[in-house]
Amino acid sequence: xxxxxxxxxxxxxxxxxxAKWRDRxxxxxxxxxxxxxxxxxxxxxxxxxxxxSGDRLHVGHARTYFLTDALHRFLRxxxxxxxxxxxxxxxGLPAENYAIQMGxxxxxxxxxxxxxxxxxxxxWGVLYDWTKEVTTCEPEYYRWNQWFFLKLLEKGLxxxxxxxxxxxxxxETVLANxxxxxxxxxxxxxxxxxxxxxxxxxxxxDYADRLLDGLDTLGEWPEKVVTMQRxxxxxxxxxxxxxxIPSLNETVRVFTTRxxxxxxxxxxxxxxxxxxxxxxxxxxxxxxxLESWVASVRSQERIVREAxxxxxxxxxxxxxxxxxxxxxxxxxxxxxxxxADYGTGALMAVPAHDTRDFEFAKKYGIPIVxxxxxxxxxxxxxxxxxxxxTGDFLRREEGEGATRGSxxxxxxxxxxxxxxxLSKKSPADDAGAPVGxxxxxxxxxxxxxxxxxxxxxxxxxxxxEAARRGIGGPRVRxxxxxxxxxxxxxxxxxxxxxxxxxxxxxxxxxxxxxVVLPPDAPFTxxxxxxxxxxxxxxxxxxxSCGGPARRETDTMDTFVDSSWYFLRYLDPRNxxxxxxxxxxxxxAPVDQYIGGIEHAILHLLYARFFTRILKDLGHVTFEEPxxxxxxxxxxxxxxxxxxxxxxxKSRGNSVSLDALIxxxxxxAVRAFVLFLGPPEKDAEWSDEGISGPERFLWRVRSxxxxxxxxxxxxxxxxxxGDTPAARVRHMTIKKVTEDFRAFSFHTAVxxxxxxxxxASVLVNDAGAEAGETATTLRALVTLLHPIAPHLxxxxxxxxxxKKSLLxxxxxxxxxALAEMESxxxxxQISGKVRAEVSVRRGSSEKEVVAAAEANPAVARWxxxxxxxxxxWVQDRLLNIVVK
RNA sequence: GCCCUGGUGGCGGAAUUGGUAGACGCGCACGUUUGAGGGGCGUGUGGAGCAAUCCGUGCCAGUUCGAGUCUGGCCCAGGGCACCA
Numbered sequence: 001x002x003x004x005x006x007x008x009x010x011x012x013x014x015x016x017x018x019a020k021w022r023d024r025x026x027x028x029x030x031x032x033x034x035x036x037x038x039x040x041x042x043x044x045x046x047x048x049x050x051x052x053s054g055d056r057l058h059v060g061h062a063r064t065y066f067l068t069d070a071l072h073r074f075l076r077x078x079x080x081x082x083x084x085x086x087x088x089x090x091x092g093l094p095a096e097n098y099a100i101q102m103g104x105x106x107x108x109x110x111x112x113x114x115x116x117x118x119x120x121x122x123x124w125g126v127l128y129d130w131t132k133e134v135t136t137c138e139p140e141y142y143r144w145n146q147w148f149f150l151k152l153l154e155k156g157l158x159x160x161x162x163x164x165x166x167x168x169x170x171x172e173t174v175l176a177n178x179x180x181x182x183x184x185x186x187x188x189x190x191x192x193x194x195x196x197x198x199x200x201x202x203x204x205x206d207y208a209d210r211l212l213d214g215l216d217t218l219g220e221w222p223e224k225v226v227t228m229q230r231x232x233x234x235x236x237x238x239x240x241x242x243x244x245i246p247s248l249n250e251t252v253r254v255f256t257t258r259x260x261x262x263x264x265x266x267x268x269x270x271x272x273x274x275x276x277x278x279x280x281x282x283x284x285x286x287x288x289x290l291e292s293w294v295a296s297v298r299s300q301e302r303i304v305r306e307a308x309x310x311x312x313x314x315x316x317x318x319x320x321x322x323x324x325x326x327x328x329x330x331x332x333x334x335x336x337x338x339x340a341d342y343g344t345g346a347l348m349a350v351p352a353h354d355t356r357d358f359e360f361a362k363k364y365g366i367p368i369v370x371x372x373x374x375x376x377x378x379x380x381x382x383x384x385x386x387x388x389x390t391g392d393f394l395r396r397e398e399g400e401g402a403t404r405g406s407x408x409x410x411x412x413x414x415x416x417x418x419x420x421x422l423s424k425k426s427p428a429d430d431a432g433a434p435v436g437x438x439x440x441x442x443x444x445x446x447x448x449x450x451x452x453x454x455x456x457x458x459x460x461x462x463x464x465e466a467a468r469r470g471i472g473g474p475r476v477r478x479x480x481x482x483x484x485x486x487x488x489x490x491x492x493x494x495x496x497x498x499x500x501x502x503x504x505x506x507x508x509x510x511x512x513x514x515v516v517l518p519p520d521a522p523f524t525x526x527x528x529x530x531x532x533x534x535x536x537x538x539x540x541x542x543x544s545c546g547g548p549a550r551r552e553t554d555t556m557d558t559f560v561d562s563s564w565y566f567l568r569y570l571d572p573r574n575x576x577x578x579x580x581x582x583x584x585x586x587x588a589p590v591d592q593y594i595g596g597i598e599h600a601i602l603h604l605l606y607a608r609f610f611t612r613i614l615k616d617l618g619h620v621t622f623e624e625p626x627x628x629x630x631x632x633x634x635x636x637x638x639x640x641x642x643x644x645x646x647x648x649k650s651r652g653n654s655v656s657l658d659a660l661i662x663x664x665x666x667x668a669v670r671a672f673v674l675f676l677g678p679p680e681k682d683a684e685w686s687d688e689g690i691s692g693p694e695r696f697l698w699r700v701r702s703x704x705x706x707x708x709x710x711x712x713x714x715x716x717x718x719x720x721g722d723t724p725a726a727r728v729r730h731m732t733i734k735k736v737t738e739d740f741r742a743f744s745f746h747t748a749v750x751x752x753x754x755x756x757x758x759a760s761v762l763v764n765d766a767g768a769e770a771g772e773t774a775t776t777l778r779a780l781v782t783l784l785h786p787i788a789p790h791l792x793x794x795x796x797x798x799x800x801x802k803k804s805l806l807x808x809x810x811x812x813x814x815x816a817l818a819e820m821e822s823x824x825x826x827x828q829i830s831g832k833v834r835a836e837v838s839v840r841r842g843s844s845e846k847e848v849v850a851a852a853e854a855n856p857a858v859a860r861w862x863x864x865x866x867x868x869x870x871x872w873v874q875d876r877l878l879n880i881v882v883k
Numbered sequence: 884g885c886c887c888u889g890g891u892g893g894c895g896g897a898a899u900u901g902g903u904a905g906a907c908g909c910g911c912a913c914g915u916u917u918g919a920g921g922g923g924c925g926u927g928u929g930g931a932g933c934a935a936u937c938c939g940u941g942c943c944a945g946u947u948c949g950a951g952u953c954u955g956g957c958c959c960a961g962g963g964c965a966c967c968a
């Protein structure tokens with residue numbers, strides 16, 4: 001496509017104006033970005049730390065920044081003091097991989113990327129307060145990560161323990177779960193295997209309940225995120241029960257959410273990783289075979305072992321345990337589906353009432369003993385009696401039954417389960433052989449003294465009984481695991497620990513922080529962590545005994561960096577503490593957090609955890625770091641694969657922002673991205689769509705220019721208050737203001753387009769009053785500023801505006817004028833719209849009925865009919881029901 | 884399997900929370916301006932019908948004078964979790 005002289009001139013003019021205003025905002029920062037004096041209505045707002053990846057930011061990234069900047073400018077215009085900082089999440093794996101591939105030091109590439117991104121931000125016209133910039137890979141920042149670590153260690157919240165990690169045998173390194181997606185190393189494609197390593201953990205599980213409770217206070221968070229966190233924490237209430245193994249003189253503790261089914265527990269099943277496994281197998285004649293099976297399950301790739309529909313596999317240990325409630329012997333099994341680090345790594349199998357146990361029992365011939373009935377005997381008879389009575393009762397009962405329990409069909413069972421019929425006892429009764437487990441609640445049978453009790457009551461009684469007998473008791477467990485922060489990586493915060501032969505693990509004293517990452521290390525991608533090969537770093541002396549010692553070479557997960565950076569923004573140069581509590585108290589918690597849904601769990605949970613720790617340490621006074629959260633949707637586009645997917649460079653469907661801005665200007669791109677659709681939803685990019693907002697902005701400009709050409713005073717006030725033009729203006733101010741407050745940027749743009757159409761008519765109308773027209777144009781330009789800041793500032797100046805729009809206030813509206821004077825009433829005959837009559841707003845029903853009757857279309861429908869009644873909605877609708 | 888979201892013209896999407904469905908924009912059509920192309924400007928644009936009118940917010944019922952909106956059931960798409968005892 002060839003550009004003509006005309007478009008070039010237009011394009012050049014746009015770019016000239018945008019450059020002019022960027023320079024002004026930058027040169028006169030103090031006038032626009034004043035964060036020194038937080039006012040009482042201080043609104044503190046921010047976005048996610050952008051990752052300084054190697055790629056330039058493209059259109060897919062733009063939404064969060066445009067959205068934030070629009071909100072920022074709007075708030076400032078309405079007089080709120082806003083602090084909108086930006087910083088860099090600079091540590092992490094991509095930079096290190098880049099070093100391995102390209103031979104460029106992570107620090108060099110990271111700092112270059114940061115410089116490039118800052119330049120991009122500048123070109124978009126986003127207002128960040130760069131005086132508060134934070135860069136996490138600098139010792140001035142990460143020394144506080146180390147300081148936090150020492151505090152956590154003191155409180156017993158940082159611990160070292162053995163754990164299975166994802167190991168890539170080819171790269172000889174540990175991978176985070178995200179880096180081992182699909183069970184293969186993201187770098188070399190080798191299958192990842194589990195490997196036991198000693199690792200540092202932060203005990204986030206100690207905070208599970210507080211993290212859960214806090215979720216109820218997050219009213220301004222998306223419900224979805226709150227639910228995701230709740231599921232992730234995964235609180236389950238139940239009971240611990242001890243099963244004795246007399247032949248070993250040991251007991252195995254299990255956790256169950258269904259203690260009411262304990263009389264149906266016909267086996268004890270342990271994870272292959274369970275500590276008792278070696279002893280269980282000690283004297284087994286097939287010991288070697290069993291041990292090799294255990295070893296093979298333990299080394300199995302996570303992805304295979306946990307795959308959907310993975311075959312359940314187990315072995316009988318030959319030992320027996322005693323069911324503590326029936327007193328009967330049950331076999332002790334090992335099975336691949338038992339998870340080592342949930343609960344106690346052991347479970348009681350109740351095949352009759354658990355789908356997984358059922359599947360396992362069927363495969364291995366373990367007895368299935370039913371102990372729960374969906375309905376109590378006498379209740380069922382009563383039910384059957386009533387069933388013959390009213391149909392109403394039947395429907396209600398079935399509804400209740402459906403919510404109470406469900407029949408889970410056995411995996412692979414042929415036909416779907418038959419429609420529920422409560423006259424059947426349970427699926428097991430149907431034809432002798434049970435076809436599935438009844439996992440719902442009901443009433444106990446064959447359960448000794450508990451028979452006849454309901455599930456919920458029996459649960460409590462059985463748990464209490466276990467407690468009384470000293471073999472367990474009520475227990476709450478969580479799905480949440482402790483946070484593994486060790487990374488065998490160079491490009492991260494060194495963990496401030498030293499290992500001494502004599503004293504073991506010794507923390508680096510606070511006065512010796514930071515432990516600085518050595519500038520040079522061999523990046524080969526082979527042989528593990530490059531830090532291990534830096535002798536000057538590794539060799540040290542023991543802080544405790546002064547003898548020779550080895551420094552910890554693991555570095556921290558980068559999520560540690562992002563768990564508290566938002567507080568460091570407030571006091572980034574502080575070198576005596578992570579931040580000044582007084583400054584933090586003034587601004588925090590964050591009023592509005594904006595970011596993608598991808599952080600719904602990890603980052604947001606870790607930040608909430610850290611905030612609680614900081615509160616316990618006395619550094620902050622609140623528990624929740626982010627009062628309000630907004631998740632913007634992704635920008636999608638058709639990719640070469642033929643699917644509409646998230647825009648990204650790797651998918652080959654990205655659109656260059658740099659090129660687009662160089663051609664259309666930042667304002668047009670901003671307006672278009674905001675116009676795409678509701679910001680919380682995904683939006684599909686269309687290359688042609690930008691012409692709408694582009695034309696709109698150019699028409700705003702030409703309309704103002706045409707008005708200025710008339711020589712009228714652009715600062716003039718309207719002569720009269722109540723005119724149709726004034727009403728349109730007030731209405732638009734109202735709508736746009738409400739839209740911005742509701743993050744409804746796309747409708748704000750639409751309403752401004754309508755206002756332009758009105759303004760354009762005024763400018764073309766020789767009879768229009770100049771003050772009216774000028775005031776409408778000034779309102780348009782002011783309201784437009786959050787969306788198209790450069791153009792609006794330029795037009796404001798050309799219309800004689802003395803101050804930047806950032807400082808000159810937001811237009812107000814008179815509610816009485818923010819609606820049209822006449823109301824258009826829909827006239828319905830028997831609920832169908834037959835005509836529309838225009839009346840003065842506030843007209844009475846009588847007046848409107850008269851007006852409607854005068855309308856020929858209405859008259860025709862009323863003719864020969866009898867009026868039954870009339871429904872009247874003020875200023876809106878008249879419905880005459882006839883027969 | 885469980886838990887969320889969502890389903891409205893050719894397309895992106897509006898709809899004051901039960902009151903005129905389709906704002907605004909894209910696309911398309913016609914007209915106009917221009918030497919031409921691009922661009923600009925104007926008009927029209929849910930479907931059917933010459934018209935009166937009828938039909939239309941995933942499907943089926945229901946409540947109501949009136950349902951995109953509320954209730955029950957179902958279908959489809961997207962997302963999250965998933966052998967968590």
